[in-house]
Amino acid sequence: MKILSVNAGSSSLKFQMYEMPEEKVLISGVFERIGIKGSCYTIKLNGEKTTKEANLSDHKDAVKILVDELIANKIIYDLNEIKGIGHRIVQGADKFDRSVIIDDVVLKTISDLSSLAPLHNPAAVIGIEAFKEMIPNAVAVAVFDTSFHQTMEEETYLYALPYEWYTDYQVRKYGAHGTSHKYVANRLSELLNKKDGKFIVCHLGNGGSITAVKDGKCVDTSMGFTPNAGLVMGTRCGDIDASIIPYMMEKANMTPKDIDNAINKQSGLLGISGVSSDSRDIDEGISEGNERCILAKKMFVRRVVDYIAKYYVLLNGADAIAFTAGIGENSITMRKQIIEKLAILGVELDEERNNVRGKEQLITSNNSKIPCYIIPTDEEGMIAMDTYNLIEG
Numbered sequence: 001m002k003i004l005s006v007n008a009g010s011s012s013l014k015f016q017m018y019e020m021p022e023e024k025v026l027i028s029g030v031f032e033r034i035g036i037k038g039s040c041y042t043i044k045l046n047g048e049k050t051t052k053e054a055n056l057s058d059h060k061d062a063v064k065i066l067v068d069e070l071i072a073n074k075i076i077y078d079l080n081e082i083k084g085i086g087h088r089i090v091q092g093a094d095k096f097d098r099s100v101i102i103d104d105v106v107l108k109t110i111s112d113l114s115s116l117a118p119l120h121n122p123a124a125v126i127g128i129e130a131f132k133e134m135i136p137n138a139v140a141v142a143v144f145d146t147s148f149h150q151t152m153e154e155e156t157y158l159y160a161l162p163y164e165w166y167t168d169y170q171v172r173k174y175g176a177h178g179t180s181h182k183y184v185a186n187r188l189s190e191l192l193n194k195k196d197g198k199f200i201v202c203h204l205g206n207g208g209s210i211t212a213v214k215d216g217k218c219v220d221t222s223m224g225f226t227p228n229a230g231l232v233m234g235t236r237c238g239d240i241d242a243s244i245i246p247y248m249m250e251k252a253n254m255t256p257k258d259i260d261n262a263i264n265k266q267s268g269l270l271g272i273s274g275v276s277s278d279s280r281d282i283d284e285g286i287s288e289g290n291e292r293c294i295l296a297k298k299m300f301v302r303r304v305v306d307y308i309a310k311y312y313v314l315l316n317g318a319d320a321i322a323f324t325a326g327i328g329e330n331s332i333t334m335r336k337q338i339i340e341k342l343a344i345l346g347v348e349l350d351e352e353r354n355n356v357r358g359k360e361q362l363i364t365s366n367n368s369k370i371p372c373y374i375i376p377t378d379e380e381g382m383i384a385m386d387t388y389n390l391i392e393g
């Protein structure tokens with residue numbers, strides 16, 4: 001069965017087509033600069049990438065070209081071969097605790113949640129509608145970044161703010177990266193042959209979050225009302241004292257929009273280093289002796305360690321710790337610095353095992369009290385699997 005896994009942004013559309021249930025990737029790609037001058041798309045087929053210019057005035061143009069490419073590359077001969085389309089949805093709030101087949105009510109609910117994810121949910125709705133028009137017979141499924149975190153208890157997801165902020169304005173912790181955390185926690189269960197394990201999953205990419213998982217369920221996660229909370233990220237500040245915001249608005253004459261931009265786009269590794277949001281550039285700065293790059297990496301590591309320690313206590317121990325996403329899978333030095341700071345928990349790095357990138361692997365010594373693993377994440381595969389399972393019933 002052919003299933004498309006789709007991630008629509010406001011000006012981009014990523015896709016991956018699978019043969020299910022084998023989870024074989026047939027073709028993948030990304031459409032970029034949709035509705036902007038200079039739009040183009042890249043297709044990856046048999047390990048080869050091809051980029052082409054295209055006139056993409058809206059998402060429908062992208063879906064049209066996608067269908068043409070699927071046929072031209074003999075991935076499908078007929079549109080009806082595509083049985084399902086899984087859409088990544090950033091915000092499902094407390095309305096969805098699992099993936100669902102999209103009907104008119106679901107679509108309206110996703111749209112109604114736009115105020116909680118103003119950049120992402122409207123783009124997802126546009127993506128869903130474009131595919132519905134072009135490939136009407138495929139079952140459309142919504143897979144939410146937030147649904148894995150719906151198992152958090154009230155005392156965890158509430159902020160100690162006026163209670164009416166929660167009841168009247170939906171202010172609470174929702175988390176994000178749920179599809180990734182769920183995938184990695186499932187993989188850990190398989191690797192350790194432990195269904196009822198206590199796992200700490202560190203998703204460290206440009207955006208980053210850590211989740212405490214017990215018996216396959218999320219107990220707590222570091223992102224909050226929005227992805228801004230928790231870790232020091234590429235350009236997001238993570239946890240800060242909220243009073244900094246009104247203080248800076250007054251002192252620097254900043255608007256809510258200015259503040260939003262500063263804490264989401266100008267902070268984190270970029271804000272501290274003044275060099276870049278990319279951990280590779282930070283490492284390059286460090287090798288040149290750049291003090292602010294050194295500081296940025298120290299702060300990043302420190303915050304990750306703080307959360308691991310916090311979740312270790314919350315879970316009353318841990319059966320495994322996993323690292324995933326761009327930095328977690330690829331940065332040998334970041335993992336080393338994090339794990340070395342966990343010595344008090346009896347965690348011991350194996351430098352040779354850690355000397356890999358992007359590969360599922362144990363990276364701690366046989367003596368380590370908690371095993372640590374690299375688990376490359378597979379959000380697209382999870383989206384395809386949820387879609388397949390809902391179609392199969």
Ligand code: ADP
Nearest residue numbers: 204205206207277278279280325326327330331
């Ligand atoms: P996003 O949140 O945008 O999906 P990714 O998961 O792709 O982000 O992670 C991006 C981060 O991963 C960047 O900081 C980048 O520097 C880092 N990264 C990617 N490859 C490597 C590498 N080989 N070594 C170190 N860091 C890497």
